[in-house]
Amino acid sequence: MQRVPPEGDLGFGRIIARVLRDRVHQLVNPGLPHLLRHRGLSLRVWIAATTPLSLAGCEERLSAVHPAGPAAADIATLWWVMLAGATAIFLFVMALLVLAFRRGPAPVSAAAETRRERFWIMGLGLGFTFPVLAALLAYGLVVGERLHTRPGPEVVTVRAEGRQWAWSFAYADAPGRMTEGILHIPAGRQVDVAITSADVIHSFWVPRLAGKLDAIPGHVNVLRIEAWAPGDYAGVSAEYNGTAYLGHGFTVRAHDAAGWATFLAGDAP
Template sequence: MHPAGPAAAVIATLWWVLLAGATAIFLFVAGLIAFAWRRPPGDRDERGFVIGLGLAFPLAVLAALLVYGLVVGERLLPRPGPDVVTVRAEARQWAWRFGYGDAPGRQTEGVMHIPAGRPVDVEITTADVIHAFWVPRLAGKLDAVPGHVNVLRIEADAPGRYAGLSGEYSGPGYREHRFTVIAHDAAAWQRFLQGETP
């Protein structure tokens, strides 16, 4: 609920829109039920209710959700660009290993380093069973599947430390399958790429 990046902000907005919409629909249906109970006994024309509220209302709501979902989904897709950084994340029971496209051969265990203010494509895979890569304040969750690479776009608005975890049950011990993302300012990122320990 405290997004620290563009993708997380889009997801948080989606959550609030869905909550507000579900509340409005609930109150509307509750009002219809109250109206139906208080309706005079001789008033029995249900055709308007069936067509207007049984067909038109759900179709309008579902169409609006579809359009909104497509727009949000499009905003979350990774796109190539000159500023994009690539990090490879490999899960295994019970650790994460990270490799860096801008620093070949450089790897870290349990800590992923990224530059703040730049988009990062995380190439997610696993060495054993299905895990899930999730940094709640930066982006949504994406599964790590054996033999396959999934790409998730994350970005941190500001330098800092962000908690990450595997959001997929993958056997006893998964609750401690955590990692940390450290977002660096431009100077600290360059030092990291040159091999200095932050």
């Protein structure tokens, strides 16, 4: 309770007061628009300078919107659909907000005002957002059901065990074979990864192949992944687990049919 500021020191109140003060200064100070123009120029320069740095964080090797497998493709599609729906709702609500602040016509009767409020709130506000949200919810449920793992004769089973700060992998098709830091899978086939932890909670995530699943001590979670093509795919432990958290990664190496057979025979690293 001692860390809670008194009511008079609320940050939101200070923000509102500053906005009102700047607005008043703009109205009474004829030189302020010139200053604001310079500030706007500085803002544009700052955005132009920092945008490349921001885009540098969108690295394709760890990008969930650059899928390399069917599960990741479903997740990426869901992300884009959710973004489109959220953008549509945001733009629509902003349009209503702009229209609401426009100067209205002359005063009308109470009945007409009630009808207008119902049109704005029920017809436009709720009548648009609710169907969009319901459609997004239904689509999300369909995609989630499609991502649900089901047993099958062609599914490859591997085991992933996380620890501070490494990953070890075992293979049902090659008893006794274990690898460190690299998970080997066949390309073009479904792979069930049985994920667990030897110490604390970790998280198994290969953004280009599938979603994220926690590795919990004493418990096994199963995640299905699949790679369309042979290659190396970066994985990360997307859960804070100690001082070496940033370097706690691994690689999923997808082999073609011949490479997978070679690996199971013990002739590949």
